Amino acid sequence: MKTAICYYSRHHGNTLNVLKAMAGEGDVDLIDVTTRQTVRLEKYDCIGFASGIYGFEFQKAVVEFARQYLPQGKPVFFVYTYGGAKGSGAKAVAKIAQEKNCRMLGEFSCKGYDTFGPFKLVGGIAKGHPDERDLENARSFYRNLSKTYDRGGQK
Template structure:
């Protein structure tokens, strides 16, 4: 199953660490939504959207990318990391997927080291995350996504 994961990962690279772990489990193209590129998501069997949580939401460039490039009816899944709270998680991209009649295969989240704003004053929160257990859970999640897709 050919999979694209469209992502935004900055600051400590938490989300990218999770995606790199998932990419070990299959044919995955990681697409950084901040790079200007011609993207043909129609060529993929499944599409993931991934981001850290910024102000309780997915990073806005991921939602904008989904709105522009997500094909109608394509199976999707969501991945995100967060420091203190999940906030609304993948709500914004989930709504876009719903508008485009895309079945949602699942959602994975885990803590990620965060030094934003006041957290910097205390040395950050969720130190050491994502850890090896988080990454193993991410790999298992992606394996289930692949199994679900091949069953259809």
């Protein structure tokens, strides 16, 4: 399964660490939504969207990237890291996927070290995350995602 994961990861690189663990499990291209101008996602079997949670939501650049580049009918999944609360998680990007008739394969999330805003005053929250257990869960999620995709008769 050839997979693209379109992501935004800043601050401590929590989301990127999770994605690198997933990428080690298959044929995965990681696409930083802040560096690419034009992307052709049609050639991928499956597309993931990933972000830290910013203000209780996916980073807006990922949402706009999905709106612009997600092809109709592609299987999709979502990945996110969060410090305190999941917020609305992948809700905004999932809505775009639904509007484009995309099959949703799943969602993975885990804690990520967070020093944004007032958390900086106390040395941050979710220290040490994502940890090795989180990364193994991410790898397992992607392996299971591949099986789900294959069972769906997509390949």
